[in-house]
Amino acid sequence: MTNEAGTHGAILQDTAPENGDHPLVELRNAGKSYGNIRALHGVGLQVHPGRVTCVLGDNGAGKSTLIKIVSGLHQHTEGEFLVDGEPVRFSTPREALDKGIATVYQDLAVVPLMPVWRNFFLGSEMTKGPWPVRRLDIERMKKTADQELRNMGIVLDDLEQPIGTLSGGQRQCVAIARAVYFGARVLILDEPTAALGVKQSGVVLKYIAAARDRGLGVIFITHNPHHAYMVGDHFSVLRLGTMELSASRDQVSLEELTNHMAGGAELASLKHELAQVRGVDVDRLPEAEELTVPAATGEGKS
Template sequence: MGAPSGRQEVMGMTTNDLTKPTPAAEGTTEPVVQLKGVGKLYGNVRALEGIDLDVRPGQVTCVLGDNGAGKSTLIKIISGLHQHDEGEYVVDGKPVRLHNPREALNLGIATVYQDLATVPLMPVWRNFFLGSELTRGPWPIRRLDIERMKETTQTELSAMGIHLDNLEQPIGTLSGGQRQSVAIARAVYFGARVLILDEPTAALGVKQSGVVLKYIAAARERGLGVIFITHNPHHAYMVGDHFSVLRLGALELNAARDDVSLEELTNHMAGGTELAALKHELAQVRGVDVEELPEVVNSPST
């Protein structure tokens, strides 16, 4: 698939740029992807129940949750790896049932996993076109069009504000943030309309996390709908337009940015309801001064 037209260079972004609202974030466009009451069962184990999610162009939808909350199952359903058992999965207003990731890619839904699906010893440009190499010449003696792949890689990375000194260097020598940004640019080039990012900042330091957040904001500016999977509310709040917090397979919170503060979001991630109950129980225990414990913030429900 060819690259989408109308690219806009995004360079020199600051922290303030990350939180800048976009027209799409104001709810002026229809969702590309919708989940309506989606549930998933693995035998007698209910992994997801009643999940509602809207992903709009030019908007970052943050899905947060602790380990075991259901984030991985949600990714697998949206990316076509697993099928949902309940509810509706809607793309462009039409219910779909995806059978594999290729069907999701054909609909413009791309997933960037934590392992990035790269070959560390291969050059950056080879990884950019990995599995979709450009060729030239007549069949059956077609050969790789190396120059065109290098030029395209350089152009696409620059359009996302990514500047590498040497495309011949093994991608394994790049920092974690740089590898994530290359994977994002690759997905954009190959026609992604919805980009799912699986914990892209989980194993990164502060500086490299900032690099990734910058390119998430750049993808939003390019008009993509981004699903940012994370367990870090601070990272989510820097770039997010809408927040969905999962707990034990159900929605704990489903709120727009204007309706929730960072403190409230953090409280939901920390299990505010459970902490409030625990604080009440501790009040019955002799020797525990609950007045010295931090207050639990009352925040909006789903």
């Protein structure tokens, strides 16, 4: 296992699973530039089946750019992007979908006034009858939507209700079930818990774990380290377009992950200045030497 010093003093770990399975999606030193602006640089990422890879970062860290590369919206300008070990360069999101890479964005791409079953098949409706008088197979779509939602543990009393009447967590779960049904092997979730309360966030996290248990590789984009640590198997922290931290669950604690996410190195350097401000308790602020993730030794944390 190799170690490499990170751009902000972290240790970047080579944390490929020991079971030898190959990544579904991999970025190697990937980057993206928009003219003279370098939005992403030197990013490495591996997504394995049956694992949740959490990508964390503050606003402007490069999370959106990473999503756009993997989902086929934008092309990388540096490094390599591999799917099933083969280099790819997607021109459209449809090409990514054809490879089994599905993205669930925050806005979910649903029509609020349409029924749940109609949104489930939006753009990919089932039809019946001979051409050119084919018509929607409504009963089969309702039955299929209900079955697939139940397979994910989602039980809705009425699939005819407008999807806009569901809670935010329920809408997220319907979008996840839809992606799974249409053949997603890699599921990218863009801040699925950002606008949700505690209870609804828990519902979404449960279905993220369910997707992982069904063998999907999940990329969970979030700025909440607590949510990430609940379901994550591997954690990648982006900062100013570069990889601040890359470590598996047994190599980083929640406290260490939170410190990196919050820019702990910078906070530590400000500890002396903050101590001069009346009413500020600096005793619990991290020291700079506490922020380095230990090198991998093959032993998990207790």
